[in-house]
Amino acid sequence: MAALQHREQLIDAVWEERPPAKPRQALHTYVSGLRAVLEPRRGAGQPPAVLRRVAAGYRLDLAPDAVDSGRLASLVRTAGTAAARGCPDEALECAERALALWCGPAFADVGTARFVQSEVGRLTELRTTAREIVLAARLARGEHHLTAAAGEELTADNPLRESAWALRALALHRAGRSAEAVAVLGAARRVLREELGVGPGPELARLTAQILAGDGRALHAATAAAGPR
Structure with a gap:
C-alpha cells in the first residue's frame, strides 16, 4: 500500500x-x-x-499484508473463493483466521472522526462477511446447531442483512426446528418492513416457501448457496 x-x-x-x-x-x-x-x-x-x-x-x-486490515481483506477474499468452489473446510479456516484479527471496533479510539468513517464501514463489512462465511461453511459441514446459535448473534448485530436471516433459518430447519425457522423468517419480514418499509427479497421469500413446503431438494441447494454475495 x-x-x-x-x-x-x-x-x-x-x-x-x-x-x-x-x-x-x-x-x-x-x-x-x-x-x-x-x-x-x-x-x-x-x-x-x-x-x-x-x-x-x-x-x-x-505491503498490504503488513497491517491487519490488509490481512483481513486477503483472508476474506480467499475464504469467499473457497466457499464458491465448494470447499467449506478451507473457507471456514480462512474466515476464522480473518476474525481472529479482529480486536474490537475498528478505529475504536477515533471511530467517530470523519476521516475514518469509510474505512470503519469497509472493515466492519469485511468482518460481517467473514462471519457469514463461517456460518455457511458450518452449515455445509452439517453443524446446524452451532450455526443456528451463531446466526442468532449475527442477525442481532445486522438485523437488516437478509443473508444472515437466511443462514439462521436454514440452520434451524436443518436442525429439525422448522417451526422456529418459519418464526425467524417472519421476524425478518417484520424488521425489514419496520426499518426499511420493504418486504423481503426474492431469496428470502423463496426460502420461506421452501421451508413451509418441506422442499428438501431445493433446501439442499439453498444451503449450498447460502452466505454472502
Whole structure:
C-alpha cells in the first residue's frame, strides 16, 4: 500500500474544525511518534523507509499484508473463493483466521472522526462477511446447531442483512426446528418492513416457501448457496 497525504489534508482530518495553535508542529510530533512505532530499529540519522516525507506531505509505504486490515481483506477474499468452489473446510479456516484479527471496533479510539468513517464501514463489512462465511461453511459441514446459535448473534448485530436471516433459518430447519425457522423468517419480514418499509427479497421469500413446503431438494441447494454475495 502506498498512500500520499498532504500536510493540510492530514491536519484537517485529524483536528477537523479545531486545530492546535501550531498544527504543523503538532503534526510533525505525531509523525515522529508513529515512525518510532513503524520502524523501531531505525537508527539515528537514518531516513525513514515506511512513513516518508514527500513534497508537501507524507507517504506511507507498506505491503498490504503488513497491517491487519490488509490481512483481513486477503483472508476474506480467499475464504469467499473457497466457499464458491465448494470447499467449506478451507473457507471456514480462512474466515476464522480473518476474525481472529479482529480486536474490537475498528478505529475504536477515533471511530467517530470523519476521516475514518469509510474505512470503519469497509472493515466492519469485511468482518460481517467473514462471519457469514463461517456460518455457511458450518452449515455445509452439517453443524446446524452451532450455526443456528451463531446466526442468532449475527442477525442481532445486522438485523437488516437478509443473508444472515437466511443462514439462521436454514440452520434451524436443518436442525429439525422448522417451526422456529418459519418464526425467524417472519421476524425478518417484520424488521425489514419496520426499518426499511420493504418486504423481503426474492431469496428470502423463496426460502420461506421452501421451508413451509418441506422442499428438501431445493433446501439442499439453498444451503449450498447460502452466505454472502
